[in-house]
Amino acid sequence: MEYTPPDLSGTVALVAGATRGAGRGIAVALGTAGTTVWCTGRSTAGRPSEYHRPETIEQTAELVTAAGGRGIAVVVDHLDPAQVAALVARIDAESQRLDVLVNDVWGGELLYQGGVPLWESDLDRGLRLLRLAVETHLVTSAHALRLLTRRPGGLVVEMTDGTAAYNDRTYRLSVFYDLAKVAVTRLAFSQAHELRAVGGTAVALTPGWLRSEMMLDLFGVTEEDWRAGTAVEPHFCISESPLFVGRAVAALAADPGRARWSGRSTSSGELARVYGFPDTDGTQPDAWRYVVEVQDAGRPAGDAGYR
Structure with a gap:
């Protein structure tokens, strides 16, 4: 299946948490469609975050520009309202508009303690996870929506x-992880309720099993030979590239009828079936149906019928 990106020329997006993974995939997919993408995060050249990963927001911005858009990297700690306010003021001054806000800040991989009950958990780590996963989204929306809502049709x-x-x-893994993921879905619902009065849309979106940079490293593979990772975890066969969920966001942004999704929870796989876009290998992985029907059901791994 071939992919033709939508035309989003002239639109402006903020991808908060664009350093790697889904955030980077979304930023690049929007760039492919011609969007100006403000790419934010804490990992910058010479000063990585506590992840100590090599990816930086500058690299993401360069990938956006190379894809056909315009990438702008800004170092922002989204827990700091003053930094977020300054970011939005700069977007306003330089771009004069904001059409798409993607709240992808996470930062919890090093914090959640899977399988550890609440009463035995490190409370500081758990509360830090919630701040990074939920408070950052609230802070960002509180400031960015002031610009996004100046025009009808904005997308969160x-x-x-x-x-x-x-x-x-x-x-899901731990009380803190579970709460964070449910809270963000509810945040999309709440913002959708408030945005309807001004013609805006808010959607909760999940990728499937994402082949992020960290996941590829965990399995000792690259994007080019990712299927070798099934030797480590057979269910990795249903995984998807970060560009797949990026194409989902681009499809939503290009849909004049996207308000029908407002307040809903959806996935890259569901949106692929609706809008007809493929992953980079030409398939349409339906990860969440696979997880229920195969992985959680204890059936042997195999993606036949799920791509």
Whole structure:
């Protein structure tokens, strides 16, 4: 299946948390569609975040520009309202508009303690996770929506892990992780309620099993030979590239009828079926159906019928 990006020339997006993973994939996909993308995060050249990863927001911005858009990197700690306010003021001064806000700040991989009950958890780590995963989104929206709502039709995408239908019936790793992912979905619902009066849309969006830079490193593979990772974890067969969820955001941004999604929880796989875009390998992985019907059901791994 071939991919033709939508035309989003003239639009402006802020991808908060664009350093790596889904954030980078979304920023690049929007760039491919011709968007000016403000790429924010804490990992900058010569000064990485506590992840100590090599990816930086400058690299993401360069990838956006190389894809056909305009990438602008700004170092921002989204827990600091003053930094976020300054960012939005700069976007206003230089771009005069904001059409798409993607809240993808996360930063919790080093903080959650899977399988550890609440009463035995490190409380400081858990509360830090919630601040990074939820408070950052609130701070960013509180400032960015002042600019986005100047024009009708603005789009807010709240990035999470798992659809509402899945998370409502499934315990996710730890109390803190579980709460963070459910809270962000509810935040999309709440913002949708408030944005309808001004013609805006807010959606909760989850990728499937994402082949982020960290995940590829964990399995000792690259994007080019990722299927070798199934030797480590057979269910990795259903994984998807970060560009897949990026194309989902681009499709939403280009849809004049996107308000029908407002307040809903959806996934890259569901949006691919609706809008017809493929992943980079030409397939349409339906990860959350796979997780329910194959992985959680204890069936042997195999993506036949799920791509």
